Amino acid sequence: MNSKLQRLSETLERVLGVKPVAHVGELTVEVAAGRYLEAARTLRDHPELRFEQLIDLCGVDYLTYGDRPREGARFAAVLHLVSLTHNWRLRLRAFCADDEFPLLPSVVELWPGVNWFEREAFDLFGIVFEGHPDLRRILTDYGFVGHPFRKDFPISGYVEMRYDPEQRRVVYEPVTIEPREVTPRVVREEQYGTE
Amino acid sequence: MAEIRNYTVNLGPQHPAAHGVLRLVLELDGEVVQRADPHIGLLHRATEKLAESRTWIQSLPYMDRLDYISMMCSEHAYCMAMEKLCGIEVPIRAQYIRVMFDEITRILNHIFGVATLGLDLGAMTVFLYGFREREDLLDCYEAVSGARMHAAYYRPGGVYRDLPDRMPQYEAQHTRNARALAAMNANRQGSLLDFIDDFTTRFPKCVDDYETLLTENRIWKQRTVGVGVVSPEQAIGRGFTGPMLRGSGVEWDLRRKQPYEVYDRLDFDVVVGVNGDTYDRYLVRMDEMRQSNRIIKQCVDWLRANPGPVMTDNHKVAPPTRVDMKANMEELIHHFKLFTEGIHVPEGEAYAGVEGPKGEFGVYFISDGANKPYRMKLRSPAFTHLSAMDELARGHMLADAVAIISTLDIVFGEIDR
Numbered sequence: 001m002n003s004k005l006q007r008l009s010e011t012l013e014r015v016l017g018v019k020p021v022a023h024v025g026e027l028t029v030e031v032a033a034g035r036y037l038e039a040a041r042t043l044r045d046h047p048e049l050r051f052e053q054l055i056d057l058c059g060v061d062y063l064t065y066g067d068r069p070r071e072g073a074r075f076a077a078v079l080h081l082v083s084l085t086h087n088w089r090l091r092l093r094a095f096c097a098d099d100e101f102p103l104l105p106s107v108v109e110l111w112p113g114v115n116w117f118e119r120e121a122f123d124l125f126g127i128v129f130e131g132h133p134d135l136r137r138i139l140t141d142y143g144f145v146g147h148p149f150r151k152d153f154p155i156s157g158y159v160e161m162r163y164d165p166e167q168r169r170v171v172y173e174p175v176t177i178e179p180r181e182v183t184p185r186v187v188r189e190e191q192y193g194t195e
Numbered sequence: 196m197a198e199i200r201n202y203t204v205n206l207g208p209q210h211p212a213a214h215g216v217l218r219l220v221l222e223l224d225g226e227v228v229q230r231a232d233p234h235i236g237l238l239h240r241a242t243e244k245l246a247e248s249r250t251w252i253q254s255l256p257y258m259d260r261l262d263y264i265s266m267m268c269s270e271h272a273y274c275m276a277m278e279k280l281c282g283i284e285v286p287i288r289a290q291y292i293r294v295m296f297d298e299i300t301r302i303l304n305h306i307f308g309v310a311t312l313g314l315d316l317g318a319m320t321v322f323l324y325g326f327r328e329r330e331d332l333l334d335c336y337e338a339v340s341g342a343r344m345h346a347a348y349y350r351p352g353g354v355y356r357d358l359p360d361r362m363p364q365y366e367a368q369h370t371r372n373a374r375a376l377a378a379m380n381a382n383r384q385g386s387l388l389d390f391i392d393d394f395t396t397r398f399p400k401c402v403d404d405y406e407t408l409l410t411e412n413r414i415w416k417q418r419t420v421g422v423g424v425v426s427p428e429q430a431i432g433r434g435f436t437g438p439m440l441r442g443s444g445v446e447w448d449l450r451r452k453q454p455y456e457v458y459d460r461l462d463f464d465v466v467v468g469v470n471g472d473t474y475d476r477y478l479v480r481m482d483e484m485r486q487s488n489r490i491i492k493q494c495v496d497w498l499r500a501n502p503g504p505v506m507t508d509n510h511k512v513a514p515p516t517r518v519d520m521k522a523n524m525e526e527l528i529h530h531f532k533l534f535t536e537g538i539h540v541p542e543g544e545a546y547a548g549v550e551g552p553k554g555e556f557g558v559y560f561i562s563d564g565a566n567k568p569y570r571m572k573l574r575s576p577a578f579t580h581l582s583a584m585d586e587l588a589r590g591h592m593l594a595d596a597v598a599i600i601s602t603l604d605i606v607f608g609e610i611d612r
Contacts, residue, residue, distance in 0.1 A: 024279045024545050053431050055548070056557060058572040066542070066563040080546055080559065080574070084431065084445070087452055091546065113434030116582035139236035139611060148241065155241075155248050183250050186536055187565045 008088050011048050020090075028091040036094040037105040043081060043092065044110050051081035051090060054107075057117035059125035063151040067187050075102040075127055096127060106132040124149035154179055201229060208237050212315045212597045215607030219584070221596065228596055231588040233581055238611040246571040250537030251277060251351070254571070259345035261573065262609040265304040266336075267296045268551040269573075269609070270349040275455065276547035276558040277351040280540050281512060288503040289353035290456040295391070295494035296339070296348070297549070298487040302398070303332050304552035304604075305480045305487075312477065312601040313409060316418045321408045328401050331394055338363055338387050351538065352507035358498065362390045388495050395492045402484050409477070419474040423587045423599040426471060433586075434579040437554025438479045439603065443471030449550035463490050473602040480604075483552075512538050537566040553577055553604050575609035 002025075009027055012020050016039055020027040031039045043051045060076045073095035081090045096102035106129035108114050118129040119138040126147035129135060137144060146153055156175050164171045202223045207213035216237035222230040242261065246254040258269040271293060278285060285293075310325035333343045338359055340346035348355050362383040367376055382393040409415045425435065430443040440447055448465040450458040466482040468475030506513045514533055515526040542564040548557035554576025561570040580603040587603075588596045 023543050024282070026544075026546060028544070054434055055436075055555060056546075056559065056572065056574040058559065058570075060561060060570050065569060067565075078559070078572075080557070084447055089453075089546075091544075111434065112432050113579050113582065116578060137236075139239045141236070149244055155244060181248065183253070183535070183537060183566070185248075185565050185567050186539075187563060188539060 004088075008086075008090070012090075015042060015046055015049065026089065026091060028093060030093045030095070033094055033097045033104055037107065040079070040092065040107045040110055043090070048086075049083065049088075050085040051083045051088070053082045053084060054079060054111035054114050054117075055082050056080040057107075057114050057121060059121035059127050059149070061125055061149065061151045067185075073097065074099040075125060077104055077121060077127060079107075102127045103130060104128070105130050108132055123147070126150065206596070208234075212600060214311070214600060214605050216611075217581075217600065217605070217607065219596070219600070221588075221593070223593060226593050228588045228591050228593060231585045231596065233584050235581065235607070236611050238607045240612065242612045243571050243573060246568055248567065250566050251540055251568060252537055254568070255350070256345060256347040259347060260608060261575065261612060262551070262553065262556070262577075262606050263344060264307050264606050265300045265552045266344055266346055267293075267300045267349060268549055269556055270347070271297060272547050272549045272551075272556050272558040274349045274351050275549065276545050276560050277512075277538075277540065279545040279547055280543055280560060280562055281351065281538070282541075283352050283507050283509055283512060285353050285456075285507060286504045287457070288357075288498065288501060289505040291494050291497050291501075292354050292358065292505060293349060294456050294458060294461070295491055295498070296335075298490045298494070299332050299335055299391075301487045301552040302484050302491075303329055305484050308552075308601075308604040309405065309409075309477060309480055312473075312598070313415075315597050315601040316415070318409060318412070318415060321405050324401070324404060324408070328394075328398065331390075334363070335387065335391060335394075338390075350506070350513070352509060352513040353505050355506075357505045358387045360386045362387050388499055391491060392495050395488050395495065398488050399485060402481060402488075406481060410481070416474060418595075418598060419477060419602075420472060421470075422473045422591065422595045423602055424470065424472045425583075425587065429583075429586070430471065433583045435554065435583070436576050436579075437551065438476050438483065439554060439576075439580050441466060442468035442476035442479045444469055449548060449555060455547075455549065461490050461493050463487075473598055476602050539564065539566050540568070548574065551576060553606070553609075554580065556609075573609070573612055575612065577603065577605040578610045581605050581610055 009020050012029060018029055018031060020029045043049050057077060057079045060078055062070060062074055075096040077094050079092040081092060094104055096104055104127060106118055116138060118132050119135060121127045122129060122135050123137040123139055124147055156177055156179050159172045160175045161170055161172050204221050204223060206219040206221055208216045208218040218234040220232040221228055242257050255273055258273045259266040261269050306325040306329050310322040313321040336346050337343045340348040364380045364383045365376060382390055425443045427443045427445050430440045430445060444467055446465055446467050451465050463486045466479045466486060468479045510529040515529055519526040520530045540562040542562055544561045546557055546559040548555045556576060557574035559572040560568050563569045587599050
């Protein structure tokens with residue numbers, strides 16, 4: 001860890017009271033859903049942090065992570081922040097408390113640019129952002145049912161669409177294609193190939 | 196007296212000025228835009244979800260299909276994020292090649308961006324001029340990868356192969372006489388580097404030509420000056436990056452501020468605008484082409500003098516040579532594992548962003564140690580830029596809404612992903 005990252009890490013620990021995790025030269029801070037909004041505000045406004053730009057917000061579904069039983073919550077929102085003043089980057093992760101109804105406060109008043117990112121996370125993962133002014137679906141079709149990026153949503157979806165010449169309109173039908181996997185997913189056991 | 200009501204119109208999804216499949220619902224009061232609501236997702240292919248069911252290397256060509264105007268920059272972010280996770284060092288020659296093609300891509304994109312802005316505003320000539328130079332650059336893509344657009348040339352650990360020693364030439368056809376053919380092939384006699392070198396010497400003159408068509412043109416200025424003004428605070432809060440941010444006078448360029456590859460060794464200026472309007476962003480893009488030209492020239496000089504490997508020798512991510520594979524048991528196993536199972540990326544997460552032509556293009560990976568990414572998130576600059584459409588277009592005339600869509604420099608491949 002270089003000195004700049006060290007300094008940011010120490011500042012974060014002092015200001016937020018959370019120890020950041022350093023990995024491949026990047027810092028990650030995890031906060032609980034209840035502290036998320038307050039932590040985001042501190043990150044933006046604290047003079048020693050000044051993360052005034054939000055680069056990205058995305059949802060993550062940890063349902064099948066590592067193909068092992070899951071500890072902790074299923075859904076999380078991951079934010080990537082940049083400080084133009086200090087030239088710093090930071091990743092902020094907030095887990096949603098309830099797996100059945102994932103809910104987080106919206107940070108749209110802090111960074112107006114997050115508007116569409118939160119709509120996207122709602123559309124694809126079903127994470128509801130409380131206080132968002134316009135939480136509509138954004139990427140999927142009008143009238144789409146379900147949240148397609150959840151791990152339990154099949155990659156081929158549930159419905160397919162075609163033009164019906166008799167009814168002279170587009171109709172939705174259950175999918176006819178079989179799901180297939182060309183290369184299976186493999187997670188190697190620990191110590192693979194090292195004995 | 197007749198009752199005057201607001202008027203709602205659909206712009207797109209099939210409209211030449213919509214830059215793809217944008218459906219823009221405009222609420223108009225007379226000809227003044229009261230509200231603009233972009234509907235996106237008509238080109239949504241769920242690239243991020245597809246990547247979860249494909250191996251790390253199989254998803255790489257999808258990157259070309261995101262922003263199909265600046266292909267290699269997206270590949271670059273993908274490779275950098277993977278290299279970060281795997282802890283791979285990229286050979287220095289490959290880094291120079293990547294930087295050179297990043298800048299070629301930037302010129303490709305900016306020519307297209309400026310030319311289509313001109314086309315949308317009724318200045319057709321610059322489009323025709325610009326596409327002449329774009330053709331030469333696409334030939335460079337083709338020479339190096341075999342594909343004019345969807346190159347898949349950057350690979351984790353380096354680039355697919357070294358630069359070719361011979362630039363492909365035009366062949367005889369019954370529509371061309373010998374003299375015309377010789378003229379077309381005049382700058383294609385040597386290697387690819389000779390061709391690019393020749394391009395860098397004539398390109399500044401081409402930019403001058405575009406500028407004579409537009410920069411001082413009265414109609415052009417009337418259509419662009421003061422249209423779509425973004426203040427620096429607005430640009431930062433809205434998450435703008437690239438020319439959209441620099442056009443507003445914020446000096447922020449990842450190539451300079453958080454240099455990746457070999458940008459810290461190269462000499463170039465960061466171009467910054469003043470007023471944050473469409474005209475300033477046009478000027479920023481014009482000047483960035485000149486700066487990219489400078490960088491390409493420096494890369495060409497370095498690449499001529501310094502031969503070397505262009506791919507890492509770590510065979511956990513890069514395939515071994517055919518000769519080694521046939522003669523050596525361990526390399527055979529590596530080859531087999533690589534092409535059946537794919538690369539295993541250590542558990543962890545990484546984000547890598549590059550200063551793409553449109554702004555910061557980032558790739559965020561979560562890996563759980565499998566041969567496929569657990570989650571891939573693509574951060575596309577145009578997505579955030581388009582999200583500000585309502586704010587930018589409000590109070591402008593309908594014709595200016597077209598100029599604003601164009602100045603955002605959007606491509607639907609990467610907005611909808």
